Each structure stands twice: as structure tokens, then as C-alpha cells.
Amino acid sequence: MERFGFVGLPNAGKSSLYNALAGGGALAAPYAFATVDPNVGVAKVLDSRLDALAEMSQSKNVVPTAVQFVDIAGLVKGASQGEGLGNRFLAHIREVDAVVFVLRAFEDTDVPGSSDPAEQLEILELELITADLEALEKHIDKRRKAARSNPAQAPEVAAMEAAIDVLGGGTPVWRAGLDEDTMALLKAEQLLTSKPVIALVNLGEDQLDEPDTYLAGVRALLGDTAPVIGLSIQLEAEAAMLDPEDRTEMLEALGLGEGALPTFLHTAYQLLGLRTFFTTGEKESRAWTFREGFTAPQTAGVIHTDFERGFIRAETIGWDVLLEAGSWSKARDEGTLRIEGKDYKVVDGDVMEFRFNV
Incomplete structure (x- = not known):
């Protein structure tokens, strides 16, 4: 299960976001470091496609996909030098697959610091950049020496040098435009700034009418390199x-529709190239997670390794085509059910049944 880490300055709303997703359990208090050890929870990624399939099949059980999230204690300016237990909290960030920057836009006299989310983002990125730069500079000479005796390590050194260049210029690795090969070589370094990012701007209830006003500065900084979402975490937590x-x-009643949390969860899910396929029947309808580009056997392996090892074929149909047919048997009779082999690249929204033999 993929893990997302909530990163922000103290009292930006990270613990309240955790509570909104997990239905409570994290201390949300108006003082710094109310969270010391990270809270870890799981959120279901609700999907209307799954609900529709379950209704069609009259399923007794419905199982959505899920993501894991971590409420990491607030960073402060100087965290990369150990301020505010910074080194300890930075270590927690290294353990997640993607970072959710929680940025405060709401005004609160009890919460110190700026309420400008763009300014907060700059502080947070600077701390992560500084930590990564120090880590790379500490190890680069040793790697260069090793590469002189083993030229096979030269690409790794070049990747580290490229990262040092962009970090030294104040740009995090994840939005520096480095090529895929360089990013792959840097993966072993577990850089804080190489992880995919979502920016979540925490709005006050009185700011919901014109959210773009408060998101503009963050969008200007990030451009098209990361999604930026605005929501009122407090309202979402109360609703949860x-x-x-x-x-x-x-x-x-607040004019929020189904709320912003489903949008946030789907964005987080898609960010890491995760996609969904379905199985459906009277016993159970279930959403399964696979990575974009998976073949049919690899996707079958998500259910069980035997399915991949003994894969023969997959009966496949788009979720909307199946709903239009009304049942699996009717889709087969109508000829809309497809037989796919080992080379088939599974598409988000496919409904599948696998045939295998081990």
C-alpha cells in the first residue's frame, strides 16, 4: 500500500486532515509539536464505479481500494539543522512514497507565523532542499573515488552531481526537470525532494467562496509540476x-457537494501512477490497485501470485459497457466481453475475470 506523508509547519492542519481521513484519533492542538510520533492511518478511496457495479451484481460485500497516510509532526525553520526535533521528523519523510504539503491560508491569532501558503511552501521546500544538499555533499567525494576504480559507478556520480546543481540553485529535485534515467539513479539516495508532491491549501470557512485567491501564489510557484487543492480541513474533519x-x-448545506476529500484522495492515488480495475459478482465487488502499464498477467498477480504464474487469459470489459449490458452473462451474449492475452495492457476501469492453471 502506498504511503503519503503530511508535511507542514506547526498547526497547519495536518492532524485535522488525518482525523478527516481516519475518522479521528490524532491530537489536533493549537501549539507546536502536539504530534511527535507520526500517526499512521488508512483511507478508503471511494469510487462511484465500484458502487454501481456492486448494485448491478447485488454484491453482499463491497471492497474499495485504500491508501496509507502519515501525520508527520510540524517542521519549523531550521529543521534541517535539527531545530524543533527537525532531523527526527525529516527521517519520517524519507519513509513515505509521496509528500502532501499542508499549507495554512486561514487566519488564527492563536497560531504563530504567516498565513500565506506560498510563503510556507517556500520555507518547507528550503528545509528539505538543505537536508538533501547536505546529504549528497557528504557522500559525493566517496562516490567519485569509487567511480575512479569502478567506471560502472560513474552514472550514479553524474546523477548526484546533477541533483547537487539543482538543489544548490534552490530547486527541489522533483520539479527540476531531470530526465527519467537520472531520477532512477537517484532513487537509492532517498532524497526528500525527489518524491511526488501534492499541495493542499487549508482554507477557513469564510475563504471557501473564492478559493482561487488563496491558491494563486502556490500555483505560481509550482506551475504544472504538482496538483494544488483547496479545502477546509476543519469542516471536512467535522463532517467525517x-x-x-x-x-x-x-x-x-455548506455548498460543498460530496466534500473535497474524495478529490484529494483520487488525486493522491493517481499521482503515483496507480490505477483501478474491478472484479464483481454476487459474493463481492472489489476495486484493485495496479500500476499504469501493467499487463494482464501482472494485474492478475495483484489478486494472487498463482494467477500471474498460471495466467491463461483474461475476460475483460469496461465498467461502463458492463453496466450498459446489465450483467456479465448478457455482455458475453452481446459480444462486448473481450478475451485478452498476456500482452494486453490493462486500462483504468476494466472489469476482469482471470483464467489460470497452476
Whole structure:
């Protein structure tokens, strides 16, 4: 399961975001370092396609996909030099697959520091850049020496040098435009700034009418390198504590529709190249996670390794085509059910049944 880390200055709303996704459990307090050890939770990625398939099949059980998320304690200026237990918290960031920058736009006299989300983003990126730069500069001479006796290591040194150049210029690796081969070589370095990023701007209730006003500065900094989402974490956390009917009523009364959390979760899910295929039947309808580009056997292996090892073929149909047919058997009779082999690249939204023999 992929893991997303919430990173922000103290009291930006990270713990409240955790509570909104997990339904409570994290201490959200108006003082720095209310969180010391990271809270780890799991959020279901709700999908209307799965619900529709389950209704069609009259499934007894419905299982959505999920992502894991980590509420990491607030960073402060100087964290890369150990300020505010910074080194400890930076280590937690190294363990996640992607970073969610939680940036405060709401005004609160009890919370110190700027409420400008773009300024907060610059502080956070600078701390991560400084930590990565120090780590690379510490090891680069040793790697250069090793490459002189073993030329096969020269590409790794070149990748490190490229990263040092961009970091030294104040740009994080993830938005420096380095090529895929360089990024692949840097993976072993576990750089904080090489991870995919989402920027989440935490709005006050009075800012929801004109969210773009508060997101503009962050979007200007990031360009098209990362998605930027605005939501009121406090309202979403309060809604998450209600039963589904009351939650819907509250969100609709505030003009928020289904809320921003589903959008955030789907964005996070897509960010890492994760896609969804489905299985459906009377017993269970289930969403499964696969990586974009997976072949049919690789996707079968998501369910069980035996499915991949003994793969014969996959019966496949788009979720919307299946719903239009009304059932698996009707789709087969109509000829809309396809037989796909080992070279088939699975598409997001495919509904599949696998044939295998081991």
C-alpha cells in the first residue's frame, strides 16, 4: 500500500486532515509539536464505479481500494539543522512514497507565523532542499573515488552531481526537470525532494467562496509540476465524524457537494501512477490497485501470485459497457466481453475475470 506523508509547519492542519481521513484519533492542538510520533492511518478511496457495479451484481460485500497516510509532526525553520526535533521528523519523510504539503491560508491569532501558503511552501521546500544538499555533499567525494576504480559507478556520480546543481540553485529535485534515467539513479539516495508532491491549501470557512485567491501564489510557484487543492480541513474533519446521511446534509448545506476529500484522495492515488480495475459478482465487488502499464498477467498477480504464474487469459470489459449490458452473462451474449492475452495492457476501469492453471 502506498504511503503519503503530511508535511507542514506547526498547526497547519495536518492532524485535522488525518482525523478527516481516519475518522479521528490524532491530537489536533493549537501549539507546536502536539504530534511527535507520526500517526499512521488508512483511507478508503471511494469510487462511484465500484458502487454501481456492486448494485448491478447485488454484491453482499463491497471492497474499495485504500491508501496509507502519515501525520508527520510540524517542521519549523531550521529543521534541517535539527531545530524543533527537525532531523527526527525529516527521517519520517524519507519513509513515505509521496509528500502532501499542508499549507495554512486561514487566519488564527492563536497560531504563530504567516498565513500565506506560498510563503510556507517556500520555507518547507528550503528545509528539505538543505537536508538533501547536505546529504549528497557528504557522500559525493566517496562516490567519485569509487567511480575512479569502478567506471560502472560513474552514472550514479553524474546523477548526484546533477541533483547537487539543482538543489544548490534552490530547486527541489522533483520539479527540476531531470530526465527519467537520472531520477532512477537517484532513487537509492532517498532524497526528500525527489518524491511526488501534492499541495493542499487549508482554507477557513469564510475563504471557501473564492478559493482561487488563496491558491494563486502556490500555483505560481509550482506551475504544472504538482496538483494544488483547496479545502477546509476543519469542516471536512467535522463532517467525517458524522454518519453518512448527516455528513451529506452538512456538506450540501455548506455548498460543498460530496466534500473535497474524495478529490484529494483520487488525486493522491493517481499521482503515483496507480490505477483501478474491478472484479464483481454476487459474493463481492472489489476495486484493485495496479500500476499504469501493467499487463494482464501482472494485474492478475495483484489478486494472487498463482494467477500471474498460471495466467491463461483474461475476460475483460469496461465498467461502463458492463453496466450498459446489465450483467456479465448478457455482455458475453452481446459480444462486448473481450478475451485478452498476456500482452494486453490493462486500462483504468476494466472489469476482469482471470483464467489460470497452476
